[in-house]
Amino acid sequence: xxxxxVLFASxxxxxxxxxxxxxxxxxxxxxxxxxxxxxxxxxYHLDIEVQPDDKFISxxxxxxxxxxxxxxxLQVDLQPPLSIEKVTQDGKKLEFETNGNAHFVKLEKTQKExxxxxxxxxxxxxxxEAVRAPWDGGFSWKKDENGNHFVGTSCQxxxxxxxxxxxxxMYDEVDxxxxxxxxxxxxxxxxxxxxxKVDKDTNTYHWFVSNxxxxxxxxxxxxxxxxxxxxxxxxxxxxDMDYYVLRDNLEKAKEQFKQAPKMMEAFEHWFGPYxxxxxxxxxxxxxxxxxxxxxxxxxxxxxxxxxxxxxxxxTGWGLKFDYIIIHEAGHEWFANxxxxxxxxxxxxxxxxxxxxxxxxxxxxxxxxxxxxxxxGIRKNIRNDRPLIGPYDVNKSGSGDxxxxxxxxxxxxxxxxxxxxxxxxxxxxxxxEFYHETxxxxxxxxxxxxxxxGDFGTFFDQYLRTADIPIFEYEIQDGIFKYRYQKVxxxxxxxxxxLLDKEPKWITPSSNWHQLAIKKGTSVQVDPNFYVEVKSx
Numbered sequence: 001x002x003x004x005x006v007l008f009a010s011x012x013x014x015x016x017x018x019x020x021x022x023x024x025x026x027x028x029x030x031x032x033x034x035x036x037x038x039x040x041x042x043x044y045h046l047d048i049e050v051q052p053d054d055k056f057i058s059x060x061x062x063x064x065x066x067x068x069x070x071x072x073x074l075q076v077d078l079q080p081p082l083s084i085e086k087v088t089q090d091g092k093k094l095e096f097e098t099n100g101n102a103h104f105v106k107l108e109k110t111q112k113e114x115x116x117x118x119x120x121x122x123x124x125x126x127x128x129e130a131v132r133a134p135w136d137g138g139f140s141w142k143k144d145e146n147g148n149h150f151v152g153t154s155c156q157x158x159x160x161x162x163x164x165x166x167x168x169x170m171y172d173e174v175d176x177x178x179x180x181x182x183x184x185x186x187x188x189x190x191x192x193x194x195x196x197k198v199d200k201d202t203n204t205y206h207w208f209v210s211n212x213x214x215x216x217x218x219x220x221x222x223x224x225x226x227x228x229x230x231x232x233x234x235x236x237x238x239x240d241m242d243y244y245v246l247r248d249n250l251e252k253a254k255e256q257f258k259q260a261p262k263m264m265e266a267f268e269h270w271f272g273p274y275x276x277x278x279x280x281x282x283x284x285x286x287x288x289x290x291x292x293x294x295x296x297x298x299x300x301x302x303x304x305x306x307x308x309x310x311x312x313x314x315t316g317w318g319l320k321f322d323y324i325i326i327h328e329a330g331h332e333w334f335a336n337x338x339x340x341x342x343x344x345x346x347x348x349x350x351x352x353x354x355x356x357x358x359x360x361x362x363x364x365x366x367x368x369x370x371x372x373x374x375x376g377i378r379k380n381i382r383n384d385r386p387l388i389g390p391y392d393v394n395k396s397g398s399g400d401x402x403x404x405x406x407x408x409x410x411x412x413x414x415x416x417x418x419x420x421x422x423x424x425x426x427x428x429x430x431x432e433f434y435h436e437t438x439x440x441x442x443x444x445x446x447x448x449x450x451x452x453g454d455f456g457t458f459f460d461q462y463l464r465t466a467d468i469p470i471f472e473y474e475i476q477d478g479i480f481k482y483r484y485q486k487v488x489x490x491x492x493x494x495x496x497x498l499l500d501k502e503p504k505w506i507t508p509s510s511n512w513h514q515l516a517i518k519k520g521t522s523v524q525v526d527p528n529f530y531v532e533v534k535s536x
Contacts, residue, residue, distance in 0.1 A: 286298040
């Protein structure tokens with residue numbers, strides 16, 4: 001362990017203006033440790049019983065993996081108060097050492113490069129109860145209005161290891177997964193993927209995911225559910241769209257969930273085919289607001305438009321759609337199809353998905369309406385710290401990743417100045433990184449390659465600093481002088497201005513530039529560019 005600590009202490013660095021201290025547990029959780037790096041996830045079988053009366057879970061997770069490099073110690077993650085009872089390989093009980101949330105299993109079988117092996121982790125306990133799901137997640141143990149248990153899981157950021165043992169780092173997605181969940185008689189268990197079968201004697205539901213899935217995308221939902229659904233004819237053929245809602249909410253759901261196929265039509269237009277046709281698409285009612293669980297999007301927006309009835313943009317457009325249906329389903333493309341390797345790059349999930357809301361509006365209400373929505377959510381941006389957080393310690397950047405991230409993409413679209421090319425870019429990025437984990441740099445480079453010029457400094461400015469470019473100008477005797485302030489070195493973002501309402505492109509820098517204009521000409525910066533404007 002001493003060698004491990006020395007190696008990974010060097011990886012910690014700080015990107016926030018205020019110094020932060022990180023612990024060994026942050027590094028064990030947030031970095032690709034030597035005990036993680038040598039094996040590649042292939043398959044999980046999570047087989048558990050959930051006992052809501054006692055807020056207790058127990059069971060096993062079978063972890064199948066491919067050996068990439070010889071090693072005899074394997075890291076499994078599980079957070080207290082849950083505990084590992086035993087770990088076996090080929091039926092033999094193995095020793096393991098525990099360091100907080102990380103458990104280091106000592107393998108007896110020689111691990112040969114290229115081999116596929118598996119371990120079985122037996123565990124049980126009272127998992128952390130969610131305090132403010134989904135932001136402070138865990139298990140939500142609730143009851144519906146009829147007194148039936150109503151249970152759901154949520155764990156982004158906190159980590160899937162808060163309720164099941166796994167390789168809890170985002171860089172390595174399991175190729176496929178079976179979830180077998182035993183729930184109390186009279187209730188239904190819903191998880192990701194397709195329902196393979198139900199063991200009626202034990203009331204165990206077996207759900208199978210045939211596509212790669214990230215850990216926090218795995219979920220368990222339990223309730224007095226009724227099911228309805230429809231077939232959607234999409235870009236890759238017929239897609240099963242299934243809905244699981246509380247019995248008393250069936251009629252409300254049938255009306256509100258009419259937005260789901262509308263969402264699918266708009267997002268397939270903009271982003272390309274839904275990424276998980278093989279696993280179907282579900283909306284599942286839960287006792288919290290909702291979350292982007294892959295192929296099992298959870299819903300708790302009280303069957304109304306907006307965000308719990310509010311328009312986050314203040315423009316009126318935010319009440320034209322159900323925020324949770326549109327936003328959380330948008331994550332199927334940006335979070336579940338394209339997944340960050342490190343939560344430091346979480347803006348890739350949230351910026352693109354917040355932006356997807358405006359694209360839904362544009363598809364049904366037009367480009368001006370979408371722009372109004374995006375300009376409306378700017379008022380929620382704080383510019384408190386960079387969008388990208390520190391790497392290798394499981395720490396995200398600023399919460400501005402939602403509203404600011406969307407406006408960064410909207411600004412980049414203005415630079416491209418070609419709506420069809422922009423649509424092709426959004427579809428292309430989903431094809432290029434189909435079912436992959438990525439870094440922010442990979443996404444930045446892909447976008448940069450779609451336009452003329454080098455826009456590395458554009459992303460450095462907007463993602464890695466908290467400063468918004470200030471466009472400063474003055475007009476004297478028919479001379480229009482302009483420059484950028486508070487920008488990174490070599491920042492030269494093209495800007496569209498309106499001279500007497502006629503568009504003109506300029507390329508300011510941190511140095512003064514000038515342009516001869518007619519006296520009395522009015523000057524306006526196109527508001528679709530996210531810059532601060534200052535005139536002398």
